[in-house]
Amino acid sequence: MKSDLASQREPLSTCPAGRAGGTFFVTRDEPLGRRQRFAARMHVFSEGDPAQRIYEVVEGRVMLYKLLPDGRRQIVELVDAGGVFGISTLPIYDGFAEALTACRVVSYDRSAAGQSIELWRRLTARVQVQFCALHAHAVVLGRKSATERMASFVMQCIPGRGGYDCPGPRGTDNSARIRLCMTRQEIADYLCLTIETVSRTLTALRRRGVVSIEKPEQLCVKDVCRVCRLTGDR
Amino acid sequence: MKSDLASQREPLSTCPAGRAGGTFFVTRDEPLGRRQRFAARMHVFSEGDPAQRIYEVVEGRVMLYKLLPDGRRQIVELVDAGGVFGISTLPIYDGFAEALTACRVVSYDRSAAGQSIELWRRLTARVQVQFCALHAHAVVLGRKSATERMASFVMQCIPGRGGYDCPGPRGTDNSARIRLCMTRQEIADYLCLTIETVSRTLTALRRRGVVSIEKPEQLCVKDVCRVCRLTGDR
DNA sequence: CGGACACTTGAATAGGGTCAAATTCTGTGG
DNA sequence: CCACAGAATTTGACCCTATTCAAGTGTCCG
Numbered sequence: 001m002k003s004d005l006a007s008q009r010e011p012l013s014t015c016p017a018g019r020a021g022g023t024f025f026v027t028r029d030e031p032l033g034r035r036q037r038f039a040a041r042m043h044v045f046s047e048g049d050p051a052q053r054i055y056e057v058v059e060g061r062v063m064l065y066k067l068l069p070d071g072r073r074q075i076v077e078l079v080d081a082g083g084v085f086g087i088s089t090l091p092i093y094d095g096f097a098e099a100l101t102a103c104r105v106v107s108y109d110r111s112a113a114g115q116s117i118e119l120w121r122r123l124t125a126r127v128q129v130q131f132c133a134l135h136a137h138a139v140v141l142g143r144k145s146a147t148e149r150m151a152s153f154v155m156q157c158i159p160g161r162g163g164y165d166c167p168g169p170r171g172t173d174n175s176a177r178i179r180l181c182m183t184r185q186e187i188a189d190y191l192c193l194t195i196e197t198v199s200r201t202l203t204a205l206r207r208r209g210v211v212s213i214e215k216p217e218q219l220c221v222k223d224v225c226r227v228c229r230l231t232g233d234r
Numbered sequence: 235m236k237s238d239l240a241s242q243r244e245p246l247s248t249c250p251a252g253r254a255g256g257t258f259f260v261t262r263d264e265p266l267g268r269r270q271r272f273a274a275r276m277h278v279f280s281e282g283d284p285a286q287r288i289y290e291v292v293e294g295r296v297m298l299y300k301l302l303p304d305g306r307r308q309i310v311e312l313v314d315a316g317g318v319f320g321i322s323t324l325p326i327y328d329g330f331a332e333a334l335t336a337c338r339v340v341s342y343d344r345s346a347a348g349q350s351i352e353l354w355r356r357l358t359a360r361v362q363v364q365f366c367a368l369h370a371h372a373v374v375l376g377r378k379s380a381t382e383r384m385a386s387f388v389m390q391c392i393p394g395r396g397g398y399d400c401p402g403p404r405g406t407d408n409s410a411r412i413r414l415c416m417t418r419q420e421i422a423d424y425l426c427l428t429i430e431t432v433s434r435t436l437t438a439l440r441r442r443g444v445v446s447i448e449k450p451e452q453l454c455v456k457d458v459c460r461v462c463r464l465t466g467d468r
Numbered sequence: 469c470g471g472a473c474a475c476t477t478g479a480a481t482a483g484g485g486t487c488a489a490a491t492t493c494t495g496t497g498g
Numbered sequence: 499c500c501a502c503a504g505a506a507t508t509t510g511a512c513c514c515t516a517t518t519c520a521a522g523t524g525t526c527c528g
Binding site: 064066068069070072073074076077087088089090094095114117120121124127128129130131132134135136137138139141142143144164189192232233234 | 298300302303304307310311324328329348351354355358362364368369370371372373376377378398466
Binding site: 145146193194196197200215216 | 515
């Protein structure tokens with residue numbers, strides 16, 4: 001249960017808004033929100049930065065993580081399109097936000113966001129969705145075996161399936177291709193395992209014919225419902 | 235990492251609002267909120283109940299938990315005075331809410347809560363505080379040793395200490411008496427340990443002179459800062 | 469082709485889990 | 499106040515899952 005050093009893959013440093021240092025820059029200011037793009041592996045903010053803005057993901061995936069002083073890392077949340085991040089009770093951010101994929105976000109000044117009722121409603125409604133997801137993730141971290149965790153994670157990567165209102169297989173096609181867009185280390189830090197256990201667990205799932213590993217970051221799930229049953233949730 | 239059967243201590247069933255079956259009943263209807271009291275160990279709601287109301291804790295402590303089909307339980311959140319619970323994205327609650335102590339709550343009809351801007355702001359602001367706390371708890375569950383978890387839990391039971399703005403010891407008195415108001419099983423289900431490990435860890439802390447165990451549910455922390463260092467957070 | 473990096477695999481280890489038994493609390497009734 | 503029963507907690511012995519440590523094996527890209 002000891003140290004998991006933060007990913008060896010060095011994250012890119014934040015690109016200051018407006019400075020077109022490459023592929024990412026502020027594209028346009030909106031009345032309230034400011035559009036920004038981030039390349040994969042770029043930091044949106046870091047622990048200790050002044051918590052001035054709230055972010056909404058338009059496209060792509062962002063991870064939020066925290067570090068312990070000795071280097072152990074926990075990815076506390078994965079934020080997909082529609083999700084919100086940058087919520088902080090303190091005057092500074094209490095963790096890091098890093099783009100997992102190239103992504104587009106809109107950010108709002110914290111105080112300004114509270115002015116617009118419309119905007120505030122949208123953001124808070126979304127926070128509630130994520131709040132419930134965090135509760136569910138606590139169960140994953142707290143009470144599930146390595147296999148159940150991997151299965152839960154895989155299900156999370158298949159939009160529209162596995163939820164309360166899962167429609168079941170579309171016709172006879174019960175397969176899914178998924179891009180993990182995370183390294184083994186990141187999956188480990190999200191599921192609270194080690195990189196080796198993630199690798200072994202995936203291999204075991206492959207051997208059992210549950211998934212095929214097309215590329216390290218791309219899986220094909222043969223039978224979604226079977227994975228769903230492996231989550232331990234039902 | 236296997237089963238942790240739900241607490242043997244049988245929870246009391248919910249008392250229907252308005253029916254004064256004993257010490258708990260609706261005391262008064264307010265314009266928006268409805269005041270209620272719950273005795274310790276009473277359920278406020280259960281998984282699958284229609285998610286019609288949002289609750290605010292006025293006094294006492296409520297725990298939210300989820301069960302896996304095989305009986306494993308995870309207490310996903312502890313809600314103290316000021317906290318909010320009953321947030322659900324679905325038409326039904328996705329977990330259980332049980333009073334740990336006798337407590338007073340105010341509940342609001344979900345749709346009505348959205349009408350009052352004032353109320354909505356207060357509730358959502360509070361949800362954000364808890365949202366950040368869940369992030370922190372993910373680190374506890376994911377990356378901490380048994381001792382670090384217990385230390386984190388103990389710190390959580392000492393109001394005003396250990397946070398970003400911890401004022402440090404008040405004068406020369408750096409001790410604290412705390413009521414856990416949870417059984418070992420509940421602490422285990424919250425920290426994602428077993429009842430035996432909780433007991434052993436507490437005993438170890440006692441042997442090291444970090445805490446004294448006055449009663450099973452009442453501890454005395456000799457040196458708060460020392461416990462704080464044991465959390466692994468700093 | 470070769471170096472760097474990510475991933476996989478194997479063997480040994482340890483931290484916490486499991487199972488079982490003893491001890492302490494707590495509440496009740498005499 | 500004391501004795502008793504049932505529950506909660508503590509403790510002990512052993513075990514298992516996931517971690518740790520240590521090599522490999524791709525794979526990408528200059």
